[in-house]
Amino acid sequence: MDKNDLIIRVAGEGGEGIISTGDFITQACARAGLEVYTFKTFPAEIKGGYAMYQTRASAAPLYCQGDTFDVLCAFNGEAYDLNRSRLIPGTAFVYDGPGGDFEPDVPPGVYAYPIPMTQTAKEMGSIRSKNMVALGALSQLFNIPEDALREIIVAKFTKKGTTVVEGNLNAFTRGRELAAALPKTDPWQIKAPESKRDVVVLSGNDAVGLGALIAGLEFFAAYPITPATEIARYVARHLPKRGGTLIQAEDEIAAVSQVVGASFAGKKAMTATSGPGLALMGEMLGMSFMSETPCVVVDVQRGGPSTGLPTKHEQSDLFLAIHGSHGDCGRIVLSVEGVGDCVGLTVEAFNLAEKYQCPVLLLSDGSLAFSTQTLPYPDPASYRVVSRKRWDGKGEYRRYAITDDYISPMADPGTPGGMHIATGLEHDQDGEPNYTAANHEAMQAKRFRKLDGVVKDFAPVETDGEGEADLGIIAWGSTIGVVREAIARLRAEGVSVKGFYPKLLWPMPAEQYEAFGATCRKLMLPEVNFTGQLAHFIRSETSLRPESYTICGGLPFTPAMIVGKAKEMLP
């Protein structure tokens, strides 16, 4: 039987080649024209610990990591122990044996394939090729494109010389032979589609970097922090090619300060961080708003509070993103659903920052950061790129002139006649400090009314389904993809359900929420945090009262969880 949607989980000790095995499977499937959606967990420590890489491959579009695996490949006893409860009847189980560090007690109904990975690797002279034996076996058993895998192995190890390439290819072949000698009892086979599409495979973090480049990024500053650092790695590699500048700052306060300084100088600038870094940036975001200096900040959310769960997934920075500055401080907050959004909404974050001259925060999350996904080749020319309105040099320049749309043209240093001060003090239209009641009220109104255009400017919220429904599910961030899949399953069972997927989280498109809510008998809002943060804003900004469904175990929702909750709400 062919299965057009197969999930393979490779698990074992960090450092055993788990991640590269998963990467090879992912790349080979994508090469063969399949959609991929990967999901990884790894320890916060550098050496050792449990690592897991799951690849979901399908001929049809994928929106999330799925419920659980169809195939488990366990490199050691710990991987077996941690995943044993998910070895349900019908799953396939490939494991290191005989000669591994454990003897599994295979549950009934599970298709088991013992492959002596460690032993074979040792016999072939390099324990490091253990993962290649496993990869060969998986390729044989589940029809993971062999040719593509061989090409990828060659490409990956060419730099290390022909001996290493041959060694890995031989181990791969041996793995295939070992698996071929076992009777194939399970029905799972990956089937590649007939036609291939032009795609790229990117992680969420790399995609943010790419989006920034497409938007015209010229200056990037950041301080290392999990799980956002890969954005800096990507930008560091590619920004110099575009003539841009990158600096590793001494802390996050410096990073966002440098961004504001570069933006004042007329450049498109951004920083990327996670919750702890964003917490440090709050004061400078106020300066960005007050001085109307464009500023883009990406927050790859992780488990909090405090140091929290640095490598785990959570959607718990929404309060901080929307209100994390002193005083009344406006900003725009976007959040991404998947890797495609990481490109497109990063471009949009720059566009909005440039147009509205304010801080724009883009929220990603820990599971998206490292999740690699296929997306149609992103043609740079297909993205709309906006630059700030600059002074035309006519008449007398007033930096903070109150205009019809409350947006005041900017003047880059070096512009004759454009001299002005960007200040965090309350100021008048010329930038001169002014603390009078009338001025403060007028200028606060200017800075906030300017943002009235944002909701209209941004694409309307996507609604999944039409007409009336018994249940409406509102979701944000990477939870959206999970809800898409859950809704498809619920509909297949005849449940009347709609979805609402906001990506502009602030300012809130309240009327659109109301319109959606009016068509649903009940509302569910699943989010990965303890306090129900989006639910809180919906309750304060609209008349809707969605039922919060929160989890915070460091992992995303699964479609099955959403389906279960929906059935509970619609008895």
Place this chain on the structure above:
Amino acid sequence: MNMAQTHLHKVELLPKDYKTDTKPFWCPGCGDHGVLTAVYRALADLGVDPNYLVNISGIGCSSRLPYFVRSYKMHTLHGRAGAVATGTQLARPDLAILVNGGDGDGFSIGGGHMPHLARKNINMTYVLMDNRIYGLTKGQVSPTSQRKMKAYTTPYGGVEEPMDPVLYMLTYGASYVAQSLATDVKMTARLIKEGMEHKGFAFINVMSHCPSFNQIDDAKYFKGAAEELPEGHDVSDIDAAMHAVNVAHQEGRIPVGLLFRQERPTLDEYMAELVKQAGGSPDYDLRKIIDLARP
């Protein structure tokens, strides 16, 4: 010395041409007036085009200085002037960057940035106006206040040892370190001018007395403690500079003049080199980068 600085756009202006319509808000007798006069003079001597000058400050009495200087400018947050200026300088190496701030701004709340401005050799001139007190909040001890100083929050006298700004900046790797008194406008103007001509991070500590809140370190005290560097002081010798500062610090004296100067590449130069090696250009085809992500 490298006299041909690309970031200094030569114009012929008088010191008064750098004045804005905003009158300085400092107390009568404040040393900051002297620093401002020295800034005007240095800018005129150099012929800096105000359109290409960016004057950046943090928070405090001295951080108001940019309001009085014709230039592009930013009045930023407490302690962040140097970090903001780093972004401006790296983004636009063609600009002349002048940073002003006080001792609390630079060495207390902003102390974490100082080492990195210095070691990275960011091409800017940082004029620290050191009054050894928090003036804007009406007189609390600062990192440079003398121990035992009785102030707003030290009614029994301060209990902390002060730091020496120039000693720190020498240690941090600043490529130009000088010190002067606000009352000596001539020397201060010369050191600021030379600092702006210097390619790299120039730090000038100006003892700027606070007549309202610091009765210990008044103008008379600073004048008495100041001591010109000995004839023949080798400004390229870091050991000589540190020795001079160390000895003076221990003896309660204040060495004035140019302590240290070193020619070395700035961060923006290193970055320009890196971009050059990468064949960098805004016209670089993004598709070449995107193609790398094909499976």
